[in-house]
Amino acid sequence: MEEIQQLDTGWTFKDTADNSGEWLPAANVPGSIHKDLEHNGQIPDPFVNMNELNARWVAERSWTYRTCFASPPTEVGSVTDLVFKGLDTLATVSLNGAKILEADNMFVEYRVNITEKLKPEHSGANVLEINFASAMLRGRELVKERAHEHRFIAHQTEQGRLPIRKAQYQWGWDWGPILVTAGIWRPIYIHTYASRVDDVWFQAQVSEDLGSVCGKLFAQVSPGRACKVRFTLAKDGQLVFDCESVSDESGQASCAFSLQDPALWYPAGFGKPERYELGATIVSDHHISKTKLIGFRRAELIQESDRSGMSFYFRINNIDIFCGGACWIPADSFLAVTPERYREWMQLLKKGNQNMVRVWGGGIYEDDSFYEACDELGILVWQDFCMACQSTPAYDSFLASLEKEARCNIRRLRTHPSLIIWAGNNEDYEIQEAYGLDYDYADKDPQSWLKSSYPARYVYEHLLPNILEQEDPGVIYHPSSPWSHGKKTTDPTVGDIHQWGIWHRELKPYQEAPTLSGRFVSEFGMVAYPHVETIKSMVTDPGQQYPGSILMDFHNRAIDHERKLLTYMSENFSVDYNLESFTHLTQLVQADALAHTYRSWRRQWRSAGRRECGGVLVWQLNDCWPTISWAVVDYYMVPKPGYYAIRRALTPVAVGVARPFHPWTHGHVDPTIALADRKYEVWIASTEARAREVELQVRFISIRTGKDVAKKIVRRVTVLANGTTEVITDDVDVAMQELAHDKIVPESEDTWDLNQASDFKFPSRHKRGVPPFSLETHDPYIIFARVTDEAGGLLSTDTSWPDPLKYLSWEGRGVQVEVVGEQEVKVTAQKPVKGFVLQEVRDGAALSDNGFDVVPGEAQVVRFERAIGDVNDLRWTFLGAENTLGRTRRRYELP
Template structure:
């Protein structure tokens, strides 16, 4: 008899638990969360529109009950004893489960799955009922109950979230709404078996020379009694057998065998090699079979003393990898909305954007298998935080027991994914320790003393979680926190990873100053921007509210002091236009410019072997959980902002970077003409290619006012871009001034002021592979009138754009219908043409704008 599964996904109803009226029960979908079912039954307005988030907050303080009826599954034709388990993959969060009126389960952890043997409790007709208590109210009760033993410090939203093992962002964050979910958020099913394979996994190591992969394969077996049956563990590649071994099952239900693969085909990150995966299979006679795709790779986190402090970068299969990528928040406020296809579409964007690592943030969930399947397929490295964020968490016994089970279940679930390379203990909890001056003496290694301190969660992050990872998945890297650096202050740029929030937050440095703000690994930084116009107009349908600073626009942006910060960055760099289309464009270009400066300058610090000053850059954030304006570089509907493309350009396998001397312009007695007169520039090549490349570079100096070359181009031929390194080509090259000489004794002649851009193009095999442009800063001092932009249709899905004078921040207005733009948010240089592929809409339906355009959004006109 094979193991069978019957999903309980039909016939569900739900109600507010204290509503006893006859018509209280309403149809529900499972998996689901209560807001989704209330919305489907038209009992609440759409929380994603206008101020409707406020209209549904009452849901958080209510209890909710879900119920269904089902027939007992037909029993198998066998004389052997059969087990029927009722499996709950996820219950959100305080759940009491009744089967035919009898309590069979209580759960208080959203991150746990549960399996209950109901063999002796089923009738021909059965009733399953699940009541979900208010997580907000239960959290408040737990805070009161444990307030004598623990002080519940919290940095985001309110304190009731801290003792509750639930996705913390449900309490609201500085990019997301307060939407306290409840319900059966993952599948529920009956599973019948005589014997089954519970799990199969491998623990192995790839040798340093990459010629051998060896270790052990394990399987966990569950059976009604000892089974004298064959049990086989096998490993295949492309249908060809690599290993097939019959094994016995020990008294703990474990079968295992040693294995060794010579010259293994390895799994590589995107851009470094193939994403080869083997099929690992456990077969329990005729009873059950489980298979998984697994990848073998050698993973190291290199932390060595060097001239800059202590390094922090990843080495995969012997190759040092610059981890350029993004941070990930939950993909939806209602997680049951997230399909496998949607997860794949998100991860596909990572590869399209040359991004190689995604960091799963600790205030969300242990992410869905579909996300990791996509990362395995596409070669995206995963950094996964454990589910703690921005708080001082408790350590009372029942809480720690729940955390341990949660961690073990999820490490086991994810251990076979080659994409997952590192677990971090939490997000920013050591910053909470610093802010509130909680006890922390790094030299004190007595973990029992940690439990008695005002920062007891150190026990969780520095003892319990690393212990679990080492026991369940010993090849994985563990990092106590993000950020973290050997017990030093979390802002220490010489060690570990840092969250660099002195752009936007903190000191609000100019984005042009990112070159001064680097670290060994920047695992968070960001800049806010509006989404494209369609998203804004959809989330705020009232035209009278569709302007910057309106009540609904302000409400939608959850970042503290968002308008003050956003307008500062816009006003400091651009001439302000405050209508919605123009201001949207300006915020997007500010964000794109921040990405351009940050990724190219920090990638420059990748350096060379033995001098890896910066090991990676992860933007906060890739995505949104609802339609909003935020730090996301792609909005809720997967519509890419210009910043996404700026990152993609900066992370091309072979990139050229150019920078000019930085001059402040708002610090007091500054000379605003200095950036266009005192010009020195650096030029470098950043390469992730594993072999040296011969390249040519052309450098042009182009008048912004006239579009003419004001100096002869520089040509650098037959240069060698060193493999997987930064190659410094030019340092502090002084460029002669153009135009009439500046005479400080005479009135300044603005008409003669003629600043220029420096444009660098790098070619390999006679093909331009990357460009970069250095503009005089700030951009608001420049004259962008009369750009003379011309469009030509190359085909029905391709358009070329040229301009007579340099164009800054050209943006096509992208919509959900625009399935793909190959580029957006780019600059245009006279004598060059930009060719853009368009999918989903016709070329002649596009609208566009750029800095200095006479209108906020202009219809394309083809010639």
């Protein structure tokens, strides 16, 4: 017999200090105190206006939850456990007035034997109470208590978050509110059994030739005793392996296995993510069993010395994988994410041609359904341990709790083929550098690290890798993100980097992206406003719905956000402060920045032996509340144009075109240099397994007239498999000689590399025989590249515009929008159009493309995921449009 009874109904709660006796109904279990209070009208929605401020008091109170349940029927010899999948966070649990558990870690599952503590069957209900103490207040107390032995340093809000093993982002981040939760955040259930299978897992190695997989299958049964266990492996319902084993006295059973010609798990875009069903059954009258879907793959992190330093890229099943993807934060401040919602998020990621998601260390170890969706869809997972931007303590009780947390979550996640790498934390080594904490890379004695001013090194370079080796031998581990083998974390030649030279630090122009790459860029990004209707859902006062209002600023937590965002906007565009126009411009800034970074860094994937950049992960995919942030998809799952910019840059075969960067904001610079420079480059990046023949077309089109100003270039190109093919390093056709100036001469032995652009001096045009530059006669042009396959099918396009766009004139674009089917729209233009955006609907209804450029003679067809109706039901905008969003086009309201 094995019975599970969920305890998800009948819960009430109250302020622990309130002796009035009033208990209020909980909205949902699992849930959180804030949503329960909101459900009962005790606080307003913290996501709206400045209501968050009216909810911060909640975190400084203790809260008690209570429910009653009948004792389950039992048989002689059976056991009844109370299982807590997640308690948030400092919880004292009592059953029928007797304390049964003290919990202090949000990330640990607890199981308590209550067989002898239950009331006899039919003798009345059992009373279960859980008291949640204030994590915020206890954290502050611990900082004071431990100040003599540890220097608590926390970026992003207060130090009190560090000693509490809880989702750190809830103390507030530069994209999220201060909403420190409490409550039952994962299921509670009663488990009655005579025996059970606690876990089933495997350790295996795929052979170098991929022809076989062999290893061991494991199961843990309870109670610990010798019993017969049957192991099975099945593929598509067909049994492919079967054996029996006897467990030892601790309850662990194992057996060796091997498969010939296994169906392997591949990342999206490189093959099918094949999976097997692994089962373990206790061979008895009841046949108690546990099954999991697993996958076999050969996974390597390639860190080899080369001429640029040391590589950092992943090789899966002998294929070098360029990892294009995004960083993931918790999708809700209150962690209310269903399995269906997780799958929708990962589907959206895959639709965007992304193949990796990084679970950031300031959040949580996500629900099983998150990783199951990644397994199914072929999304690689980079998993941080849950520490971020801090000097992590290392006193005994903290280490003991962290060890339980690590073992619990490694065991829970180790069978997921999508989870490809564990990293020790997020940016903690940057804290070490910023504050000059002790770090001698040559010192390899872990005990000495504990005595230093940076004891966190003990956690990241000793404790966690040792636990991983015990629980999941051979899994890839990286001490931190970023981490550079003892060098500065900003060193672009080794390890991974977080590239915040754009936006943070120097506020470099995003046009300099080619010079800012690293061996693996695991963070970078640009802030943008969300969907206009998302803004109106979080700022409900029409009088506050304008850029820079107090409520708008309240929903932008990025430090110095106005200075930084306006710098990028005003450098590149003529700024319009109408909300719809301003929103559109912020989104264009983000999309342009991401287009530059993804295309130029993917270009540096190069070829085997020259993997100069192994991956690019944008900060960030998602939001935890309606806000203004770096997210490329907003809280309501509406993609911003930046999402589509990434999608275009990560197509399997992607063309790129670029001009040299000439700064226009430096003092005494000649702004006409950039306008007159005729140098350009074209390349094609491919992730396909085989070389292929394509046709490349390059056009030069007047922005003013829409006419071609030079002869179109047409070339047949053999595109290198899984690498970059450099195609053109040239000047514009001789028909544009009036724009000529002194050429920049390459200094390297290779074709001219945009990485070197910032090292070149400005050429001088003002020489004898060169006509003076004239704005009246200058005819700026775009460079448009398109690549088609042998059958003429479109594979990719890219457009290079002269910078800055604010110097250009946008009159009379001649845009036409036509509904050509139930779900399709065709967009054409007589003159080049920048940043055409169709408004979208909520809840992940992504379009086939958006935020794109429109080129004369090149129709853009966009497919919706629903019927469109009449063209007048649509609204759109583009750079310089008179009918900006919300002015003359009907809005889609958020439900």
